[in-house]
Amino acid sequence: MSDATLAFTGLGAREAAPAGPLLPLRARGLTVVLGGRALIDGLDLDLGPTGCTAIMGPNGAGKSLLLRLLHGLEAPCGGTIDWNGHAPGTAVTRRQALVFQTPVLLRRSVAANLDFVLKARRKDRSRRDAMLDHVGLAGKAAQPARLLSGGEKQRLALARALALEPEMLFLDEPTASLDPGSVQRIEAIVAEAGAAGTRVVIVTHDIGQARRLADDVVFLNRGRMAEHAPADTFFAAPSTRAARDFLDGRLVV
Amino acid sequence: MQDMTEALGLAVDLVASGDPDLVEIVGLSLQVSLSATLVACMIGLPLGALVAVTRFRGRGAVLTLMNALMGLPPVVVGLIVYLHLSRAGPLGFLGLLYTPGAMIIAQTILIAPIVAALSRQVLEDMHSEYDAQFRSLCLTRGQTIAALLWDARYPLLTVALAGFGRAVAEVGAVMIVGGNIDHLTRVMTTAIALETSKGALPMALALGIVLMALALGVNAAVQGVRSTAARYAYV
Numbered sequence: 001m002s003d004a005t006l007a008f009t010g011l012g013a014r015e016a017a018p019a020g021p022l023l024p025l026r027a028r029g030l031t032v033v034l035g036g037r038a039l040i041d042g043l044d045l046d047l048g049p050t051g052c053t054a055i056m057g058p059n060g061a062g063k064s065l066l067l068r069l070l071h072g073l074e075a076p077c078g079g080t081i082d083w084n085g086h087a088p089g090t091a092v093t094r095r096q097a098l099v100f101q102t103p104v105l106l107r108r109s110v111a112a113n114l115d116f117v118l119k120a121r122r123k124d125r126s127r128r129d130a131m132l133d134h135v136g137l138a139g140k141a142a143q144p145a146r147l148l149s150g151g152e153k154q155r156l157a158l159a160r161a162l163a164l165e166p167e168m169l170f171l172d173e174p175t176a177s178l179d180p181g182s183v184q185r186i187e188a189i190v191a192e193a194g195a196a197g198t199r200v201v202i203v204t205h206d207i208g209q210a211r212r213l214a215d216d217v218v219f220l221n222r223g224r225m226a227e228h229a230p231a232d233t234f235f236a237a238p239s240t241r242a243a244r245d246f247l248d249g250r251l252v253v
Numbered sequence: 254m255q256d257m258t259e260a261l262g263l264a265v266d267l268v269a270s271g272d273p274d275l276v277e278i279v280g281l282s283l284q285v286s287l288s289a290t291l292v293a294c295m296i297g298l299p300l301g302a303l304v305a306v307t308r309f310r311g312r313g314a315v316l317t318l319m320n321a322l323m324g325l326p327p328v329v330v331g332l333i334v335y336l337h338l339s340r341a342g343p344l345g346f347l348g349l350l351y352t353p354g355a356m357i358i359a360q361t362i363l364i365a366p367i368v369a370a371l372s373r374q375v376l377e378d379m380h381s382e383y384d385a386q387f388r389s390l391c392l393t394r395g396q397t398i399a400a401l402l403w404d405a406r407y408p409l410l411t412v413a414l415a416g417f418g419r420a421v422a423e424v425g426a427v428m429i430v431g432g433n434i435d436h437l438t439r440v441m442t443t444a445i446a447l448e449t450s451k452g453a454l455p456m457a458l459a460l461g462i463v464l465m466a467l468a469l470g471v472n473a474a475v476q477g478v479r480s481t482a483a484r485y486a487y488v
Binding site: 068071073090093094097098100104106107108116117120121144146147164 | 382383385386388389390391392396400403404405485486487
């Protein structure tokens with residue numbers, strides 16, 4: 001098996017949108033090898049049509065990479081991903097949104113950042129002000145986006161993702177290094193999106209956050225699926241030693 | 254030294270009084286170099302953007318060529334344009350030789366590679382920052398390029414000013430294709446060369462003062478644009 005190039009996967013071209021629901025997701029044998037090392041190692045994953053899944057695991061377990069594979073930003077070296085009968089591609093990715101750990105905002109005003117995606121994706125631009133209000137940024141519409149605080153930037157990134165009306169929302173440690181107030185506001189927005197029917201997958205190191213948001217937990221260790229269980233079960237009685245060590249705050253090796 | 258001081262005084266008088274010959278020469282210089290900058294940006298910016306966001310076989314060679322063309326010798330560009338525009342040349346029928354049009358063409362060829370290479374660098378750096386987000390948003394290549402060009406507008410303005418600075422200060426190309434004809438193709442640099450050779454130092458120095466002021470103005474503009482953009486976190 002050759003190394004992954006982790007390069008451009010060819011998104012951007014127009015494809016016909018697949019009909020029917022995007023979920024369930026069925027991934028089998030996902031593998032990513034880079035520099036002779038398996039970053040994702042024969043991973044199987046099933047995601048149902050509703051709820052919130054937390055992906056947890058120690059640093060370097062492959063959590064963010066798995067998110068990027070599922071979203072179509074990277075191509076696996078091996079394995080298959082099936083979105084309710086549809087192969088990954090632009091048409092599938094267009095029905096999803098991803099919020100990165102460090103939000104990438106355009107060098108424009110807050111409002112112009114939202115206008116950009118609404119125009120690019122031919123969404124109703126009159127929703128902009130309501131979206132800003134929804135994330136508590138209505139009063140900052142004219143400000144340069146890159147001068148916002150960390151929490152505000154992440155809320156803008158979340159508003160931009162939700163403006164796409166995604167069926168699947170991927171969140172890659174969206175509250176890392178934010179203060180408790182910002183974390184609470186972002187979690188409330190995510191919970192609201194989930195309640196409105198958006199399928200959520202969140203990568204987090206924050207056990208409290210996973211307990212608050214997740215219906216089920218995927219625990220990765222060294223690129224492998226160590227555990228996938230309902231959240232209550234996972235936190236009450238993790239079935240693997242790695243997960244127990246992680247939850248106890250011990251070094252997972 | 255006495256002559257030099259006297260000449261400098263006369264030069265300052267020429268500038269201060271708005272000498273008609275001086276104004277005409279400065280006006281034509283600006284017209285030619287600003288036009289060349291505009292055309293060079295229309296060619297160089299999309300080219301730089303395309304190379305910045307595209308991966309293709311031979312890209313490394315293209316980058317090397319773009320960078321090498323930044324150092325095109327003006328006299329060689331002038332010679333090549335002259336050969337094409339002369340009556341026996343392939344474009345001789347256009348009758349452009351010894352006109353401001355020919356000078357614009359020569360300066361455009363001189364600075365379009367500068368605009369393309371510098372903008373490619375600016376846009377590639379920005380693209381590496383935006384790439385994952387843009388792919389997540391499923392933008393087309395056209396949307397990506399348009400967004401990059403707009404978001405890099407301040408650094409790209411400094412690129413354009415760098416191109417203008419190079420164009421307005423060069424003498425070799427415009428001398429060959431323009432011919433330094435009085436009231437027709439005489440620009441600041443060619444006039445300075447002519448007046449100096451004639452020993453008419455006041456006019457040469459007056460033009461030199463204007464040219465230096467322009468260079469200073471361009472640099473001040475670059476600094477101003479950078480400061481403004483930095484204040485709004487747009488760079």
